[in-house]
Amino acid sequence: MILLLALQLAVGAARHYENARQDFAQRKFPEAVSEVDAALHENPYMVPALVLKARLATFAHRPDVAKSCLITAVTADPTSEEAQFFLGVFHYTQNDFKLAISPLEKAQTLSPKSPLPVFYLAMSQEALGQDTKALELYQQAEDLSVEKSPQSASILVAYGRFLLMQGRSEDSIAKDRRAVEADPDSRDAHYELAKGLDREGDFKNAALQGERALTLPELGTSDAQIHFLLANVYRRLNQPDLAKAHLEKFQAAPQSTRR
Amino acid sequence: MAFTRRSFLTGLAALSAGTLNSHALPGLRTSFPDAKAGSEKSSGQYFETWSAQKTGVTWTHDNAFSKLRYLPESMGPGVAIFDYDNDGWMDLYFVNSGPADFFQPTKPLRNALYRNNRDGTFTDVTEKAGVAGRDFGIGVAAADYDRDGWTDVLVTTYGRLILYHNNHDGTFTDVTKAAGLDEPGLFTSAVWFDSDNKGLLDLFVCHFVKYDKSLEQDCSVNGVHHYCYPKTYEPSPSRLYKNNGDGTFTDISASSGIGKYIGKAFGVVATDINNDGLLDLFVANDSVPNFLFLNKGGGKFEEIGLAAGVAYSADGAARSGMGVDAADFDGDGRQDLLVANISRERYSIYHNAGHNTFVDVAGTTGIGMATVMYTGWGCRFVDFDLDGRPDLILVNGHPDDLIESVNSSLQYREPFLLFHKNGNGFDNVSTAGGPAFKESYAARGLAVGDLDNDGRVDVVVGINGGAPLILHNIVSNANHWIGLTLTGLTVGARINWSANGAEHSIFKRGGGSYLSSCDPRDVLGLGPAEYADWIQVQWPAAIGWTDRFERVRAGKYYSLSPGGKLQ
Numbered sequence: 001m002i003l004l005l006a007l008q009l010a011v012g013a014a015r016h017y018e019n020a021r022q023d024f025a026q027r028k029f030p031e032a033v034s035e036v037d038a039a040l041h042e043n044p045y046m047v048p049a050l051v052l053k054a055r056l057a058t059f060a061h062r063p064d065v066a067k068s069c070l071i072t073a074v075t076a077d078p079t080s081e082e083a084q085f086f087l088g089v090f091h092y093t094q095n096d097f098k099l100a101i102s103p104l105e106k107a108q109t110l111s112p113k114s115p116l117p118v119f120y121l122a123m124s125q126e127a128l129g130q131d132t133k134a135l136e137l138y139q140q141a142e143d144l145s146v147e148k149s150p151q152s153a154s155i156l157v158a159y160g161r162f163l164l165m166q167g168r169s170e171d172s173i174a175k176d177r178r179a180v181e182a183d184p185d186s187r188d189a190h191y192e193l194a195k196g197l198d199r200e201g202d203f204k205n206a207a208l209q210g211e212r213a214l215t216l217p218e219l220g221t222s223d224a225q226i227h228f229l230l231a232n233v234y235r236r237l238n239q240p241d242l243a244k245a246h247l248e249k250f251q252a253a254p255q256s257t258r259r
Numbered sequence: 260m261a262f263t264r265r266s267f268l269t270g271l272a273a274l275s276a277g278t279l280n281s282h283a284l285p286g287l288r289t290s291f292p293d294a295k296a297g298s299e300k301s302s303g304q305y306f307e308t309w310s311a312q313k314t315g316v317t318w319t320h321d322n323a324f325s326k327l328r329y330l331p332e333s334m335g336p337g338v339a340i341f342d343y344d345n346d347g348w349m350d351l352y353f354v355n356s357g358p359a360d361f362f363q364p365t366k367p368l369r370n371a372l373y374r375n376n377r378d379g380t381f382t383d384v385t386e387k388a389g390v391a392g393r394d395f396g397i398g399v400a401a402a403d404y405d406r407d408g409w410t411d412v413l414v415t416t417y418g419r420l421i422l423y424h425n426n427h428d429g430t431f432t433d434v435t436k437a438a439g440l441d442e443p444g445l446f447t448s449a450v451w452f453d454s455d456n457k458g459l460l461d462l463f464v465c466h467f468v469k470y471d472k473s474l475e476q477d478c479s480v481n482g483v484h485h486y487c488y489p490k491t492y493e494p495s496p497s498r499l500y501k502n503n504g505d506g507t508f509t510d511i512s513a514s515s516g517i518g519k520y521i522g523k524a525f526g527v528v529a530t531d532i533n534n535d536g537l538l539d540l541f542v543a544n545d546s547v548p549n550f551l552f553l554n555k556g557g558g559k560f561e562e563i564g565l566a567a568g569v570a571y572s573a574d575g576a577a578r579s580g581m582g583v584d585a586a587d588f589d590g591d592g593r594q595d596l597l598v599a600n601i602s603r604e605r606y607s608i609y610h611n612a613g614h615n616t617f618v619d620v621a622g623t624t625g626i627g628m629a630t631v632m633y634t635g636w637g638c639r640f641v642d643f644d645l646d647g648r649p650d651l652i653l654v655n656g657h658p659d660d661l662i663e664s665v666n667s668s669l670q671y672r673e674p675f676l677l678f679h680k681n682g683n684g685f686d687n688v689s690t691a692g693g694p695a696f697k698e699s700y701a702a703r704g705l706a707v708g709d710l711d712n713d714g715r716v717d718v719v720v721g722i723n724g725g726a727p728l729i730l731h732n733i734v735s736n737a738n739h740w741i742g743l744t745l746t747g748l749t750v751g752a753r754i755n756w757s758a759n760g761a762e763h764s765i766f767k768r769g770g771g772s773y774l775s776s777c778d779p780r781d782v783l784g785l786g787p788a789e790y791a792d793w794i795q796v797q798w799p800a801a802i803g804w805t806d807r808f809e810r811v812r813a814g815k816y817y818s819l820s821p822g823g824k825l826q
Contacts, residue, residue, distance in 0.1 A: 095603070098668040127603065128668065129631035165605075167623030195573065228575030235566065247565075250575060 013043035020052055032056055045076040051086050058090070066090055074103065081110035085117050088124075097124040115144035119155050126162055138162055142175075153183030157192050164192070169199040187216035191226055198229065203236045224253035305643055305677060306693035306718065306730035314729055315380045318353050318371035322724035323362040323395070324660075328484045329475055330492070331359065331417040333658045334447065334467075336721040337398035337774025340708030341410045343388070344429055347816075348375040349708045349778050351719060352412065353727055354396035359417055360472040362395065370396055370414065379711060379731075389431050390423050392416070398704065398774030402451035404460045405506060406747070415446035415464060415774070424506075439508045440500065445470045450770030452529035452538045452750045454515070455558040458801035459502035460748070463517075463540055463770075465524035468492035486659050489545040489579070494521040497542065501558065516560045522547050529750060529769035530585035530594045532567075533615055536800035538751050538769065541569070543580030543598045553615065568617045569596060569609055578604045579634075582705075582773035586640035586649045587611075587764060588680060594766055599635025599653060599773070602669050606630040606638075606653070624684035626651075633673050634658065636773040637705020641716050645738035645784035647756075647763040648680040654702035654720050672699035675720070695730055702728075708778025712816065714740035716782055721775070739785040741794070742816030749779065751799030757792035758785035780816065789813050794825075 020035035033056050039049040050073035057065035070090055073083035088104030091097070101124055107117035122137035138159040145152040160175030176193035183189060194209035210230045213221065227250035234243035311317050320336045323329070339352040351373040358364060369391035373381035385391050390412060398415040405411065409425035420440045423431035435441050440462075447465040454461040470492060478487035496518045500508035512518030517540075526543040533539070537554035544550065548570035552560040564570035572578055579601035585594045593611035600606050605627040609617035621627030633655040640649035655673035662669045677692040678685035689696050704721035711717070715732035722728065745752055750769040755762065765781055785791055791811040796819060798804045804821045811817070817825040 094666075096667055127631065129628050131628040165622045165627060167620065225575050228571065232568070 013039045013046050013049070016042065017046060017049045017052070020049065024052060024056070029056060029059060033060075045072070047073045047077045047080045047083055050076070051080075051082050054086060054090065058093070063090070063094060078106070079110060081107050081114070081117075084110065085120075088117065089120055092120055092124055092127075095127070097127045100124045113144060115141045115151070115155060118144060119158070122162075123158060131166065134162060135166075148182040150183040150186065153179040153186045153189050156182065157186065157188045160196065161192050164196055164199065169196050172196045173200065185216055187213045187218065188220045190216065191221040191229070194226075194229055194233070198233050198236075203233050206233045207237060222253070224250050227253065303733070303735055304691050304693040305688070305732065305734055306695060307733050308693065308695045309379065309729040309731050311726060313379060315376075315382065316351065316371075316373055316727065316729065318355075318373075318383070319726040320353070320722060320724060321356050321364065321368050323356040323359070323364070324724060325362065326484060327361070327475070328478075328486045328660075329361040329472070330468075330470060330487065331395055331397065331445065332356075332362075333486045333660075333723065334417075335397045335703055335723060335774065336727075337396075337415070337448075337704035337776075338706045338719050338721040338727060339399040339401045339412070339776035340706045340710070340719060340778045341401040341412075341776060342375075343372065343410055343412075343425065343431075344374065345409060346375075346377075348377050348712065349710050350375050351381060351710075351729075352390070352399055352401070352776075353721065354399050354414060354704075354774070355392065357393045357395045357416075359395040361475070367393070369393055375710065384429065388429060389433075390414075392421060394418050394421065397446065398448050399776050400449040400451055400462075400770065401776040402460055402750075402779075404451060404462070404502060406459075408746070410779075413440075413449055413451075413462065413464075415449055417445050417470070419443055420446055420449075420464065434506065438506060439510075442498070442510075444495070444498075447524060448526050448770065448772075448774050450527050450529050450540070452540075452769035453748060453799060453801055454499065454501065454538065454554065454560075455556070456537065456799070456801045458748055459504050460750070461502045462498075462500040462508060463527055463529070464498045464500070465527050465542065466495045466497045467525065467545075468523050469495050480661075480665055483661065483664075485661050485665075489523050492523070494523050494544075494547055496521050497524045497527075499560075511558060515558050516562070517552060520550055520552075520562050522550055524550075525581045526583035526598075526771075526773050528583045528585045528596075528771040530596075530766060531751065532594055532596075532611060534593065536751075541583055541585060541596050543583045544577070545579045545581065546577055548577045549580050549598060563615055567615050568619070569598075569607070572604070572607075573619065578607070580607075581634070582636045582638040582653075584638050584640050584771040585766075585768045587766060588640060588649050588651075590648070590764070592764070594768070597638055597640070597651070599630075599638045599655075601634045602632055602657060606633075606635050620684075625687060626678065626685060629676060629678075629687050632669065633676070636703045637720060637775060639705060639707050639718075639772050639777065641707045642680075642782065642784040643677075643716055643732060644679065644734045644736060645714070645740045645782070646680075646786050647758060647761060647784040650680050651678040651685060652676070652705065652707070652718060653678075654700070654705050656699075656701040656703070656723065660701070670699060672701050674699050675702065693730065693733075695728055700728070701725065703773060704775040705772050706775040706777045709742070709780065709782060712742075714742055714782055714814070714816075716778075737787050739787065739789055739813035741783045741785065741791055741811055741813050743781045743783060743794075743796075744779075744816055744818045745781075745796065745798075746818060746820045748799050748801060751801075753797040754781055754783065754794070755797070756783050756785075756794040758783075758788035758790075760792065761786065785813050 016039035020032045023032035050069045054066040054069035070087040084103040085107035088100045091100035104121045119141040126134035156175045156179035160172040164172035173196040179189035190213035194206045197206035227246040231246035336354045353371045395417040412423040414421040422435045424434040445467045449464040451460040476491045501511045522544040529538045540552040542550040551564040580598040582599035584597045596609040598607040610620045637654040653676040679688045701723040718730040720728040752767045754765045795807045
């Protein structure tokens with residue numbers, strides 16, 4: 001009887017989790033929350049459900065809930081690559097880069113062929129000022145991400161941006177061009193390419209890439225960033241009207257700071 | 260910024276549950292390689308720390324710390340190195356907190372003036388000198404504003420400015436009201452410079468934000484008060500005061516064009532970015548764009564920070580600028596700029612590309628990655644090893660004393676950084692800095708100067724809520740030096756010299772660093788040469804005179820007036 005009850009609970013939890021997963025994929029977040037809560041009610045240590053709940057909590061600006069779920073998940077199953085990865089990503093997004101390193105390294109060990117743990121390790125090391133380590137990790141992430149895809153484009157964009165910050169603009173441009181090839185609709189890729197071209201003095205093509213970026217959906221790079229870049233590029237191209245127009249749009253946009 | 264938290268979250272939205280592979284997740288080198296300079300390799304460390312026991316400098320900064328964490332608590336202190344009694348030895352001045360609307364000290368607090376005893380010790384002469392302050396002091400700028408040959412002192416505070424006139428007898432008189440400088444505000448750094456080439460030192464004072472106790476915000480995290488980020492407060496314009504030449508000043512903020520730019524100014528340096536003989540102002544703002552005020556002549560300034568490329572980061576984000584400095588670090592004849600920012604922003608080191616434009620070369624110089632985790636305040640380009648090229652010192656510390664409770668990657672107390680100028684950029688030589696560079700501090704003000712007249716430039720650092728640090732330069736190499744004390748109007752002078760055929764240059768900027776004031780003398784590094792082939796001093800435009808001297812022997816300080824002889 002007890003065994004039967006346990007089986008029913010397990011099946012129920014799995015069913016609720018599967019529903020939650022589908023709702024999440026379809027961006028039906030309230031429904032996903034209900035289903036994942038139901039799954040965890042029946043199996044509080046169901047790791048995939050804990051991870052999913054953490055991600056939903058992140059959307060809901062509840063980092064406390066997300067952190068709790070992820071710590072429970074890695075405690076319940078330290079060999080869960082997914083839980084370790086998302087715990088690392090959680091710390092990364094909280095700007096807590098030192099804490100991000102350990103779970104990301106565990107995720108990398110558990111899934112050595114996945115580029116994402118390495119990619120986030122690279123970004124974490126970069127944020128910690130460890131440029132040699134970051135460079136090595138970015139290269140590893142690129143090597144592991146062989147297929148042209150939006151994901152590989154994202155890795156190349158971050159790699160290119162890191163190189164640009166190091167003053168290696170030619171290398172940066174090469175990465176950004178490959179990112180554009182991998183995902184022609186990546187606003188980030190066109191924007192970073194424009195920055196590299198601007199740094200190299202190729203203002204005409206920088207303007208083209210910047211204008212292209214503006215036509216793409218705003219995900220990471222904001223309109224304000226692109227207007228700022230274009231204002232500078234058009235000023236260098238001695239096109240004051242366009243420079244002024246972009247400057248006004250930049251100044252009208254909410255100003256961003258890290259603080 | 261391709262990978263902000265927002266982009267990550269957006270990426271998460273596109274992920275299907277349970278998979279990682281879906282769409283949109285996003286030595287030290289103490290080498291001196293310039294053969295032309297022919298300088299000697301430095302051995303050992305750069306600095307030893309002179310203890311309070313050794314120096315007698317027992318004053319400590321009280322940051323007025325409270326659990327409610329009022330903004331001014333986190334800002335000071337400034338320090339000054341100057342010769343108040345004209346004995347040829349540099350004295351020390353430290354600024355302290357004091358009574359304010361949010362703070363009533365349980366014991367009297369005061370600023371401190373220490374006379375240099377010429378033997379590595381100092382004597383507290385504050386009370387006799389009459390410069391105790393007893394306001395909520397923040398910064399200091401020392402200069403001879405009235406051309407009487409004696410250095411006067413301006414103290415910036417939360418509340419007001421204080422101008423101490425030097426009475427030539429070891430005492431000072433507070434002449435603030437008579438000078439027309441008695442204005443309220445939250446003042447930070449200040450710089451004395453000749454704004455209109457009329458031969459008088461005018462005064463620019465950074466004003467931070469509109470502030471009094473009633474404007475303080477609650478920036479609690481989990482019920483615990485943190486210091487608020489500056490974006491919480493309203494910006495405010497800085498001030499420019501014209502020296503009338505009779506001991507009084509006139510506020511020309513409005514007529515000069517400076518007053519219409521509201522910022523959150525922490526640091527300022529006066530330099531000449533376009534070599535037109537007019538001193539420009541570079542102002543570091545916190546959380547709003549930096550200002551570069553181009554001097555148009557006739558007391559007018561034009562703000563060109565955006566067009567010059569120094570207002571924002573490459574991504575159009577205003578950064579949190581604190582300390583600033585200017586020097587021609589790459590030897591191309593144009594003054595470059597430095598801004599110390601907050602953690603994760605990297606400090607900015609701007610190469611002057613000509614035509615009033617700058618390029619941030621933090622990446623290629625190595626300064627960017629070396630500073631990504633730090634928050635910088637005091638900073639100075641100065642030649643510590645006498646090879647004729649400017650090295651760079653940076654002192655750091657996060658403004659939030661509770662930062663570690665919300666971010667384990669950051670620290671409240673941070674180490675100092677020391678960079679040695681090499682042929683193309685800078686080598687991080689912090690590990691050779693000495694014992695102080697192995698510790699971490701809540702550092703703020705920094706001033707450099709030669710405290711023992713040995714030609715090696717020392718460093719004094721103000722610590723928020725602690726005792727100051729005095730770093731004695733003990734670089735051991737065979738390099739030689741010439742000290743130069745220019746008299747009269749000196750900010751804006753250009754000193755060129757040659758040693759063993761290698762030419763070098765120093766432009767005498769005004770201000771720089773953070774809240775602090777440096778030794779007004781200059782030390783010319785000669786490398787191994789025992790003589791300077793020649794020295795040329797191009798005095799500021801208001802004087803319009805150039806002096807040149809051939810074959811000058813190393814190893815001593817010379818004094819020079821326009822048209823005079825080296826003495």
